[in-house]
Amino acid sequence: AQSVTQLGSHVSVSEGALVLLRCNYSSSVPPYLFWYVQYPNQGLQLLLKYTSAATLVKGINGFEAEFKKSETSFHLTKPSAHMSDAAEYFCAVRLNNNDMRFGAGTRLTVKP
């Protein structure tokens, strides 16, 4: 069964530092992978998606993710964290029957 695992429920970085949020997937076929962000008291918003067109995917707000088949990973990165990046981030995989399964989420804290 396809699923995603997010490593680390909480990540804390200083403003200006690199952001790295980890996601590993399990899939017997090439997956469709997504990163969503949730700001406090809001619904989830799409950051970026991988659809096999390119292994390095650029999203909104300076985030990007790289699909690595050899490592079954789809980690989310941003070179320089901003205070406004503080939120919860979810990795997700689309299943063959079109529903979406989400990871447990990683809460990002950005320190001044």
Added chain:
Amino acid sequence: DAGVIQSPRHEVTEMGQEVTLRCKPISGHDYLFWYRQTMMRGLELLIYFNNNVPIDDSGMPEDRFSAKMPNASFSTLKIQPSEPRDSAVYFCASSLFVPGANVLTFGAGSRLTVL
């Protein structure tokens, strides 16, 4: 488009009462999903519809939960009777099937507190 609209945004009720959550998906979207989010269990898929037809309701916790989609522009999630453990944020999301990858658009959520 106004996006996915959910109501109510907040609901506080007492154990045993009936709760109805409502969702208006984005016009033209053919998939609708109901998720529940709690601290303990994260984001759980409850049920999803395709063209108003329930496709997978295996995530619905128990018979107290029911969901309907009478038409393409409206869906409800009902809990009867409600229990304190049902307290959570319930999200509705919709998407348009596109070969390649569906993108879900989420509503702002309905925060339910059952006392």
